[in-house]
Amino acid sequence: MNPELSQDLxxxxxxxxxxxxxxxxxLLLLGASLMSWWVIFIKLFTLKRARQLTDQFEHExxxxxxxxxxxxxxxxxxESVCEMGRIFEAGFRxxxxxxxxxxxxxxxxxxGTRRAMRATYQRELxxxxxxxxxxxxxxxxSPYVGLFGxxxxxxxxxxxxxxxxxxxxxxxxxxxxxxxxxxxMGLFAAIPAVVGxxxxxxxxxxxxxxxxxxxxxxxxxxxxxxxx
Amino acid sequence: MKPVREAAQVRRDNPKWAAGALAFGVHxxxxxxxVFGVSWQTEHxxxxxxxxxQSVPRAESPPDAVKPPVxxxxxxxxxxxxxxxxxxxxPPPPKAPDIALEKEKQRAETARxxxxxxxxxxxxxxxxxxxxxxxxxxxxxxxxQAAEQKKQALxxxxxxxxxxxxxxxxxxxxxxxxxxxxxxxxxGARQAALAQTVGRYRDLIRATVRGNTRLPDNLKGNPQVRCxxxxxxxxxxxxxxxxxxxxxxxxxxxxxxxxxKSSPLPLPAEREARAAFVPELxxxxxxxx
Numbered sequence: 460m461n462p463e464l465s466q467d468l469x470x471x472x473x474x475x476x477x478x479x480x481x482x483x484x485x486l487l488l489l490g491a492s493l494m495s496w497w498v499i500f501i502k503l504f505t506l507k508r509a510r511q512l513t514d515q516f517e518h519e520x521x522x523x524x525x526x527x528x529x530x531x532x533x534x535x536x537x538e539s540v541c542e543m544g545r546i547f548e549a550g551f552r553x554x555x556x557x558x559x560x561x562x563x564x565x566x567x568x569x570x571g572t573r574r575a576m577r578a579t580y581q582r583e584l585x586x587x588x589x590x591x592x593x594x595x596x597x598x599x600x601s602p603y604v605g606l607f608g609x610x611x612x613x614x615x616x617x618x619x620x621x622x623x624x625x626x627x628x629x630x631x632x633x634x635x636x637x638x639x640x641x642x643x644m645g646l647f648a649a650i651p652a653v654v655g656x657x658x659x660x661x662x663x664x665x666x667x668x669x670x671x672x673x674x675x676x677x678x679x680x681x682x683x684x685x686x687x
Numbered sequence: 688m689k690p691v692r693e694a695a696q697v698r699r700d701n702p703k704w705a706a707g708a709l710a711f712g713v714h715x716x717x718x719x720x721x722v723f724g725v726s727w728q729t730e731h732x733x734x735x736x737x738x739x740x741q742s743v744p745r746a747e748s749p750p751d752a753v754k755p756p757v758x759x760x761x762x763x764x765x766x767x768x769x770x771x772x773x774x775x776x777x778p779p780p781p782k783a784p785d786i787a788l789e790k791e792k793q794r795a796e797t798a799r800x801x802x803x804x805x806x807x808x809x810x811x812x813x814x815x816x817x818x819x820x821x822x823x824x825x826x827x828x829x830x831x832q833a834a835e836q837k838k839q840a841l842x843x844x845x846x847x848x849x850x851x852x853x854x855x856x857x858x859x860x861x862x863x864x865x866x867x868x869x870x871x872x873x874x875g876a877r878q879a880a881l882a883q884t885v886g887r888y889r890d891l892i893r894a895t896v897r898g899n900t901r902l903p904d905n906l907k908g909n910p911q912v913r914c915x916x917x918x919x920x921x922x923x924x925x926x927x928x929x930x931x932x933x934x935x936x937x938x939x940x941x942x943x944x945x946x947x948k949s950s951p952l953p954l955p956a957e958r959e960a961r962a963a964f965v966p967e968l969x970x971x972x973x974x975x976x
């Protein structure tokens with residue numbers, strides 16, 4: 460009887476019949492969701508690997524192996540190196556260079572070494588934290604974008620309602636349903652992004668702490684070696 | 688530095704494809720879940736017909752549909768739901784006002800309304816009568832049921848009375864037996880409690896006396912002194928008499944003095960327990976326990 464009643468209310472149908480702005484919002488959110496999941500997985504793998512390599516490096520470093528041999532192995536670039544290994548490499552290279560120049564005092568040598576290590580540390584931290592801001596953005600913005608799509612869709616649905624004389628729920632229901640899909644998508648994009656952002660920030664903080672304490676301890680070792 | 692950087696870059700490239708595939712996988716799973724997991728409304732719902740009698744749209748019936756009263760006037764049949772009226776699907780824009788047509792329409796409308804009212808009244812009447820008849824029948828049935836129930840209840844009452852009587856007899860016998868048993872038990876318990884109290888106070892008195900005893904230097908072995916102590920109910924020692932000497936007069940005297948010094952002796956508060964100590968207490972003492 461009523462053409463609205465016999466409508467197909469499946470998901471794809473709802474998305475397909477949505478108004479253009481709502482479809483645009485949905486597309487945007489789908490893209491954001493895909494990207495954020497991509498970043499989440501990339502970071503998951505990268506951070507896991509960084510943790511493993513750091514554990515391995517710390518084990519080697521404190522295992523009493525020769526620092527020169529370790530430096531040779533790392534700077535040859537044949538094996539994958541963790542961030543801490545690169546800090547060690549930069550610091551030890553600077554130390555060797557400064558020590559080679561005669562007439563440098565211990566303080567100057569150690570200051571130079573520390574500066575080199577600090578620079579590498581900043582660079583590594585930066586590369587670890589790359590793309591995390593994207594997760595934060597998706598987490599905070601996509602609910603609003605979804606809400607915008609919903610509001611727009613409901614607006615359209617009510618405008619359509621005003622042009623018919625006999626208002627029934629069946630005339631607005633599909634419109635509202637398709638509009639609400641936008642909110643659902645926004646939340647679907649936002650929740651994993653926020654969770655991932657928090658988790659990875661915490662993980663990176665812990666890694667950074669480990670690197671910083673390593674820098675201090677390594678400076679001590681170098682100082683002992685220089686005074687010998 | 689450069690080779691290291693490049694190596695790092697190569698390593699970072701690796702997870703990208705895997706991550707992308709996983710991201711797509713997550714979305715595919717989610718969409719599949721939504722499409723197949725949620726029961727979306729896809730079949731056409733059965734058409735529902737609704738007739739609103741009170742709010743028949745007046746102004747909306749198009750001017751050229753003057754005939755509806757003739758068409759829709761339902762015969763005053765026992766069928767409660769008359770044939771559905773044709774719905775005004777698309778009200779065309781009202782034409783130029785035609786007074787004659789309007790008037791005729793109004794007349795037809797009022798006639799139709801009158802007829803409707805008559806039909807409604809008749810239906811109301813029929814419904815009321817039917818309800819009354821039904822209520823009567825129901826009442827009869829209920830009366831019969833009530834009588835049946837009363838009879839049953841009486842029978843049950845009688846049975847219950849008999850049962851109660853026999854049970855009362857039995858329970859009286861039981862109660863008597865239980866009371867006797869309880870009495871015996873209580874007596875036993877009281878006896879035990881009394882014995883315990885007496886033992887406790889005997890130990891207490893012995894400890895007090897022992898604390899006050901100064902053993903003489905020339906004491907040898909572990910001889911026993913037995914005394915008979917006369918006591919007042921308050922525990923005050925009236926007199927002490929040695930009934931069995933230890934063989935060492937100094938030790939005998941020391942014990943007597945210790946008992947006198949311990950006056951008043953600690954006595955239990957209960958009269959029955961005190962009977963073991965008052966008025967005479969046989970008391971034995973050894974230097975070492």
